[in-house]
Amino acid sequence: MVTELGPAIRTRPTLAVWKFASCDGCQLTLLDCEDELLGLTERVRIDHFVEMTPAEGADRERARLEGRGPYDLSLVEGSISTAEDAERIQHVRHISRYLVTIGACATAGGIQALRNFVDVNDFLAAVYAQPEYIATLETSTPISAHVPVDFELRGCPIDRRQLLEVINAYLAGRKPQISNHSVCFECKRRGTTCITVAHGTPCLGPVTHAGCGAICPAYGRGCYGCFGPSSKPNLRAMIAQLRHDGMSERDIQRVFRTFNAASPDYAPVPDLAAEEQQSPPA
Amino acid sequence: MNDRGTRVLRLDALARVEGEAALHLRVAGDSVAETRLRIYEPPRFFEAFLIGRGHTEPPDITARICGICPVAYQMSACQAIENACGVTVDGPLAELRRLLYCGEWIESHTLHIYLLHAPDFLGRADVVELARDQRAVVERGLRIKQTGNAILEQLGGRPIHPVNVRVGGFYRTPGREELRPLEERLRQAREDALETVRWVATFDFPDVVCDHDLFALRDPGRYAIDSGTPAVMAAQGQGPALREFNLAEFEQHIREGQVPHSTARTSALDGRRYLTGPLARYAINGRWLHPVATEAAREAGLGDPLTGAVCQNPFRSIVVRAVEVVQAIEEALRIISRYERPPRPAVEVPPRQAAGTGATEAPRGLLYHRYALTEDGTLTEARIIPPTAQNQTAIEEDVRKAVQARLETAGPPADDEELTHVCERAIRNHDPCISCAAHFLDVTVERT
Numbered sequence: 040m041v042t043e044l045g046p047a048i049r050t051r052p053t054l055a056v057w058k059f060a061s062c063d064g065c066q067l068t069l070l071d072c073e074d075e076l077l078g079l080t081e082r083v084r085i086d087h088f089v090e091m092t093p094a095e096g097a098d099r100e101r102a103r104l105e106g107r108g109p110y111d112l113s114l115v116e117g118s119i120s121t122a123e124d125a126e127r128i129q130h131v132r133h134i135s136r137y138l139v140t141i142g143a144c145a146t147a148g149g150i151q152a153l154r155n156f157v158d159v160n161d162f163l164a165a166v167y168a169q170p171e172y173i174a175t176l177e178t179s180t181p182i183s184a185h186v187p188v189d190f191e192l193r194g195c196p197i198d199r200r201q202l203l204e205v206i207n208a209y210l211a212g213r214k215p216q217i218s219n220h221s222v223c224f225e226c227k228r229r230g231t232t233c234i235t236v237a238h239g240t241p242c243l244g245p246v247t248h249a250g251c252g253a254i255c256p257a258y259g260r261g262c263y264g265c266f267g268p269s270s271k272p273n274l275r276a277m278i279a280q281l282r283h284d285g286m287s288e289r290d291i292q293r294v295f296r297t298f299n300a301a302s303p304d305y306a307p308v309p310d311l312a313a314e315e316q317q318s319p320p321a
Numbered sequence: 322m323n324d325r326g327t328r329v330l331r332l333d334a335l336a337r338v339e340g341e342a343a344l345h346l347r348v349a350g351d352s353v354a355e356t357r358l359r360i361y362e363p364p365r366f367f368e369a370f371l372i373g374r375g376h377t378e379p380p381d382i383t384a385r386i387c388g389i390c391p392v393a394y395q396m397s398a399c400q401a402i403e404n405a406c407g408v409t410v411d412g413p414l415a416e417l418r419r420l421l422y423c424g425e426w427i428e429s430h431t432l433h434i435y436l437l438h439a440p441d442f443l444g445r446a447d448v449v450e451l452a453r454d455q456r457a458v459v460e461r462g463l464r465i466k467q468t469g470n471a472i473l474e475q476l477g478g479r480p481i482h483p484v485n486v487r488v489g490g491f492y493r494t495p496g497r498e499e500l501r502p503l504e505e506r507l508r509q510a511r512e513d514a515l516e517t518v519r520w521v522a523t524f525d526f527p528d529v530v531c532d533h534d535l536f537a538l539r540d541p542g543r544y545a546i547d548s549g550t551p552a553v554m555a556a557q558g559q560g561p562a563l564r565e566f567n568l569a570e571f572e573q574h575i576r577e578g579q580v581p582h583s584t585a586r587t588s589a590l591d592g593r594r595y596l597t598g599p600l601a602r603y604a605i606n607g608r609w610l611h612p613v614a615t616e617a618a619r620e621a622g623l624g625d626p627l628t629g630a631v632c633q634n635p636f637r638s639i640v641v642r643a644v645e646v647v648q649a650i651e652e653a654l655r656i657i658s659r660y661e662r663p664p665r666p667a668v669e670v671p672p673r674q675a676a677g678t679g680a681t682e683a684p685r686g687l688l689y690h691r692y693a694l695t696e697d698g699t700l701t702e703a704r705i706i707p708p709t710a711q712n713q714t715a716i717e718e719d720v721r722k723a724v725q726a727r728l729e730t731a732g733p734p735a736d737d738e739e740l741t742h743v744c745e746r747a748i749r750n751h752d753p754c755i756s757c758a759a760h761f762l763d764v765t766v767e768r769t
Contacts, residue, residue: 060363064388064481070436074465077456079450089336091436092447093535099361129483140765150385151365162369171366196481205740252636254478259666260492264383265482298385310763 052111052210052273055087059117059124060151060179064196065142066090071199082094083210085108112209116284118144120151120179134257140182141202143298147267149263150195152179152301163259179301190215193248195265195298202248205226219270221245222262225253234261238256267299273308278315288316292296332741337437337447340388341753344744351728356721357580358713358748365696368703371642376402376672376698377488383690383705384482389432392425392473393683394690395486396547399762405677408670413663415489417476419547420656421483422681424472426546426649427510428480428742429684430642431469433752434517435462436640441746458520461513465646467663468510473655490667500657509656515617518643522621526636527687528680531723532556533715535596535601538682539565544606544648547681552605553590554631556688563605568678571689575706595690596688596715597708599641601676604631610644618644635719635750642752643660672698683708685754709753718750723747 070091071181072079083283085092087110094136109317119125132138140146148155159177163170192205192215195257201217208215218224222244226233234256241243242251248269255262283293295308330346331721340362367386371379379398384391392644411416452459459663472481472706475495505768516622523738533634534556538549551574552565573595577588584680589595603618607626610618615626621640624630632641664708676693726742727735735743 058341059363062385062391064385064391067388067432067481070432071466073467073470076463077452080452081728089334089341090339091337120365126365149365150370150382152366154366159503162366163364165369165372166364166366175364178635195385196479221450251479255484255492258491258493260484260487261759263484289544290375297382300439303463 051214052083053109054083054206055108055110055131055135056070056085056090056115057090057113057115057117059088059115059128059145059182059285060120061142061144061149063090063116065145065194066114067112067315068141068199068202072203073204080123083112085165091141101295109136110134111136112205113138113207114224115140115145115182116142116152118149118181119185120154120176120181121174122176123174125176125185128182128185131308137189137190138182139190139205139209140188141192142197142265143193143265144179145182145189146193147299148179148181148301150298153296155301156296157256157262166239181301193250193266198203198250198252218247218249221252221269221272222256222266223247224245226256229253229257231256234259235280235284239284240292241286242279243277243281245269245280246274246277263294263297264296268304269304272304274305274311275315278308282315289313289314324428330737330740331745332744335745336746337440338749338752342753343513344748346720346724346744347738348724348728352731353721353725353728356717356724358717358720360713363556368705370699371622371692371703374700376406376670376692376694379690379692379700380486380488380612381482381484384486385641385673386705386707387754388431388481390425390683390685391479391482392422392486393688395483396422396681397679397683397688397690398547398692399486399488400679400681401677401692402679402694404671404679405675405692405694406670406673408489408668408674410490410668413661413670414494414666415547416656416660417491417494417663418486418655420472420653420660421476421486422547423468423649423653423656424476424480426684427468427514427646427653428466428469428473428647430654431462431466431517433684434562434639434642434646435466435520437752438642438749439524441522441749442639444734449690463512465513465517468503468506469722471506475503477584487667488600488664489670492666494603494662494666496662497660499719500660504654507654510751511613511647511654514643514646514650515613518617518621518640518647521643523640524639526634527723527726528634529636529719529726530633531596531600531635531715531719531722532633533718534559534590535598535604536590536595536597536687536711537601537633538680538687539563539605540609542609544609544611544647544652545682546601546652548674549680549682551680551687552727553595554601554604559593568680568689571678572691572704573678574713575617575689575712587713588706589714594714595711597711598684599638599645600632600635601686602682603644604629607631609656610648613651614644614648616645628659630671633725635747638750639754672696676702683754685709685752707754709751712751712753716748716753720744720747 538545539552591729
């Protein structure tokens with residue numbers, strides 16, 4: 040996923056923010072860096088960020104949609120769900136030195152990837168009286184399915200501190216220090232008592248990518264997996280534990296089929312959950 | 322400019338709005354023949370994939386419709402399901418929900434005022450340019466915004482897509498002492514917010530009056546945020562001054578349609594164009610503002626809210642929004658000062674076969690949800706009507722008026738660059754939340 044990094048960027052680097060199918064929450068995370076925002080804009084030239092700043096000049100319209108580039112760092116939010124967007128991402132890659140995806144939509148197809156499991160025409164008919172007005176692809180796919188990606192930042196939404204780490208790392212020409220371990224590590228670090236062990240609360244922490252700071256268990260709620268799979272998740276053991284903690288096969292299917300539904304690592308869940316259903320809970 | 326042929330202005334991506342949309346403008350001679358707001362945000366099908374989910378899931382799932390107002394989605398969703406299940410959440414739990422919602426109002430309104438809207442009035446391209454010579458002003462805005470986020474983080478776990486909200490209440494409620502640090506920040510934010518009202522009141526406002534019907538929740542005794550009855554204030558001379566209807570009848574009054582140029586649905590209220598959001602709330606609820614917010618509104622030239630003042634100038638929505646930030650801060654302080662931790666973080670919401678409706682005031686306006694459930698809580702129907710989809714026709718009309726006014730102005734004719742700016746300003750007045758409308762904006766001017 041991470042490509043070889045070039046030498047440190049020496050001139051004032053340029054940043055672009057791009058949006059595809061999404062809720063805007065991850066790019067908003069950049070604006071939520073209240074303490075760092077003005078400092079950041081002094082170190083980085085934000086050249087393309089439609090939500091915050093207009094493009095100027097004669098080719099204003101073109102620049103807004105396509106950017107002028109090249110950009111040192113492109114942050115890409117959202118998934119690819121229309122034919123136009125499938126073309127646009129090729130252009131974005133072409134004009135970006137580093138391309139980093141931000142959030143579950145850009146990294147795993149997002150919640151809108153739930154269409155990947157059904158006939159999209161059924162969804163169209165359910166939402167629109169005149170579905171013929173709507174152009175959409177049958178699937179919602181991550182950016183990496185279309186172009187090479189230099190780094191994928193997880194989360195629905197991403198974490199502010201991690202975003203700053205990624206931007207700083209690329210500015211310094213180094214790899215971001217974002218570990219692949221699970222939410223359980225963060226719970227330990229935070230000093231939160233394991234809610235599964237103490238209360239039998241079903242929790243996806245053991246198979247979920249760290250990064251949020253283990254918020255849910257600290258609020259007495261099981262992790263619901265919004266950062267997607269940690270590296271090499273042991274789904275078989277996880278599903279057995281979720282069954283033990285009272286979740287039905289259907290509940291298990293649903294909890295994995297939410298914000299990171301199309302993650303390849305989650306593909307075995309339906310079969311494993313059905314298998315587990317056959318054997319009585321431990 | 323002088324040719325009488327077709328002139329098309331294309332604005333393919335509006336800057337400084339949330340989400341993506343385009344505008345198509347057709348000008349025939351010196352009059353605007355057509356304005357079409359085209360929201361091209363890709364459809365994401367929330368209502369479709371909610372079907373078959375459990376009744377506890379909509380708050381987390383619908384939060385993902387919008388990163389700027391997730392709490393609004395969580396609150397309307399919770400209400401609709403609780404309504405279906407015959408459960409009322411009141412007392413300190415309801416107060417905590419309102420506190421969380423105040424955090425979102427403070428954060429979202431301040432983002433809009435400082436980062437999206439103010440640069441229009443000050444002739445700056447964006448907030449970065451604004452910060453170059455008015456750094457202290459921008460820092461003040463960021464400080465208020467951070468206070469809103471601090472409430473969201475404390476109560477919700479994080480500012481975007483909070484995790485601590487559930488049907489029936491919360492997963493965990495804070496102790497009194499945990500809310501105390503917020504009080505000090507809020508007191509500072511109140512001073513900053515009052516400064517903000519004074520600051521935006523000095524802006525230069527075009528003299529424009531909109532004649533849309535105004536639509537907001539009405540909650541006698543307090544400024545509506547998280548509850549109330551749908552109320553309509555008709556445009557002058559267009560029917561009774563104020564009328565209400567039951568939320569259960571919402572879809573009999575608000576009819577949604579679809580137009581070929583947009584992925585957003587459009588709505589009409591009893592067949593008429595209408596506006597929801599700050600101007601509507603201020604007109605319908607102004608008399609219940611806190612005294613400090615009332616005084617700020619008066620000083621800012623919005624008239625006297627106690628006597629039912631109405632602001633019909635969409636450009637002054639930035640002033641109303643600033644007053645609403647003061648209101649949300651006062652309300653947050655009030656809630657914290659009286660807070661006692663409730664005995665349980667949530668009430669039970671056992672499912673039953675029924676349908677329920679919920680509506681709350683998102684920062685951009687009234688947000689309606691309806692769900693139908695089976696006995697075991699499985700959703701069989703989901704209906705979500707967000708504020709921007711409701712405002713789409715009113716926004717188109719405001720754009721038409723703004724361009725028409727410019728075309729009628731004496732002096733040098735407007736070029737495309739200027740018309741684009743006129744259109745964008747008219748649109749930013751409404752703080753459109755385009756991802757919420759589930760859908761984007763492109764400006765095209767066509768002259769015939």
